[in-house]
Amino acid sequence: METNKSYRITLRPKKEESLKRFHPWVFSGAIANREPGLQEGNVVRVFSANGEFLGTGHYQEGSISVRILSFSDEPIDVDFYSRRIASAYRLRRIIGLLHAANNSYRLIHGEGDNLPGLIVDIYGKTAVVQAHSSGMDADKEMIVEALLEVLGKENLENVFYKSEGTLPARSAIETGDRYLLGGEHVDAVALENGLKFNIDWLRGQKTGFFIDQRENRSLLEKYAAGRDLLNMFCYTGGFSVYAMRGGARSVHSVDSSSKAVMLTDENIRLNFGEDPRHTSYAEDAFKFLKCASTDAYDLIVLDPPAFAKHRGAINNALQGYKRLNLAALxxxxxxxxxxxxxxSQAISKEQFRLAVFSAAAISGRKVSILHQLTQPADHPINIYHPEGEYLKGLVLHVE
Structure with a gap:
């Protein structure tokens, strides 16, 4: 396939330092000149004010104007994507995710795998591709070709492109969610650590499942025996299913979405049949907690959606985390x-911990931190891009 034409971008004086430290973003305020004809999604070569080459990336209108794909002067073509995807695939093998009891994992995690703007989750023989930039949208056919080259046709039968909710409005309208490969007789049941989950990549949140909580679900399973669990914001019921296998005495799954509750119920039945230990509720989390009986639960999971989508929402988000954790405590x-x-990517570990500390102080209870949790190894954090550390978690023992 022909290599994308590249355009030249020149930065303002002294705006190259972050790129020299291998941070993969160029902000709009750092740009002095753009070559005529440049459009969203085009490949650009970035130069300092002194004419020094700095990197190659995708251009997009907005605060983050360039996402750097390579700090070398190389073409962005199928071979480029094949090399990057092959490197990511080798890492997943090293991590130990590819085995008979587990066929769901994140193959590409944006900046963490040196492919900013691209997410690829694997569910069995289906890849769900999510573009977060116009450039990745423009390159989607090359990405599918590279995925096939790396994984092989025997391991990849379907590629579903799910980017309507993550692309700029214009690109999303032009693209639409659809199969780029296969799409007939698709098995939508995936295995995670021996447990079965229905994956709704057509209409579900993100790519259909929150793979990033896999290790944290396993940890909860170890603590579940004989306990009464309340799983708030349950979505597809991942924590509930693990707790059931771990021997929980009772499990209550709560989500404001009736569709999510239906998915949770399906996943419980898929693994345990009609098990009387499980009950689900389609209710608002705060209202449910307010009405819950005191001392009804000795194991509670709070895994809400992102309270802060951007920095302007941080203060309100921190108040939300404090109220939610206080209600549980x-x-x-x-x-x-x-x-x-x-x-919430905009919330730091320190800010989240302070919100939980404030809730604990108001509750007046003795609270100890047993574990500090984060995203799993198939969601790697580029050391030059600390913003990639988005998932924060604490396991608290409450007296």
Whole structure:
């Protein structure tokens, strides 16, 4: 396939330092000149004010104007994507994710795999591709070709492109969610650590499942025996399913979405049949906690959607985390365990921990941190891009 034409971008004086430290973003305010004809999604070569080459990337209108794909002067073509995807695939083998009991994992995690703007999740023989930049949208056919080259036709039968909710409005309208490969007789049941999950990549959130909580679900399973679990914001019921296998005495799954509750119920039945230990509720989380009986639960999971989508929402988000954790701390039984999370990229570990500390102080209860949690190894964090560390979690013991 022909290599994309590249355009030249020149930075303002002294705006090249972050790129020399291998940070993969160029902000709009750093750009002095753009070559005529440049459009969203085009490949650009970035130069300093002194004419020094700095990197090659995708251009997009907005605050982040360039996402750097390579700090070398090389073409962005199928071979480029094949090399990057092959490197990511080798890492997943090293991590130990590819085995008979597990066929769901994140293959490409944006900046963490040196492909900013691209997410690829694998569910069995289906890849769900999500573009977060116009450039990745423009390159989607090359990405599919590279995926086939690396994974092989025997391991990849379907590629579903799910980017309507992540692309700029114009690109999303032009693209639409659809199969780029296969799409007939698709098996939508994936295995995670021996447990089965229905994956709704057509209409579900993100790529259909929150793979990033895999290791944290396994940790909860170890603590679940004989406990009464409340799983707030359950979505597809991942924590509930693991707790059931771990021997929980009762499991209550709560989500404001009736569709999410239906998915949770399906996944419980898929693994355990009609099990009387499980009950689901389509209700608002705060209202449910307010009405819950005191001492009803000795294991609570709080895994809400991102409260802060951008920096302007940080203060309101922190208040939300404080209120939510206070409500749980006021209800949990003595000796109970609280698994609490934030997936807001704009919220730092320190800010989240301070919000939980404030809730604990107001509750007046004795609280100890047992575990500090983060995203799993198939969601790697580029050391030059600390913003990639988005998932924060704490496991608290409450007296």
């Amino acid at each position: 006021e209800k949990i039984r003595r000796g109970g365990l609280l698994f609490t999370f934030s997936c």
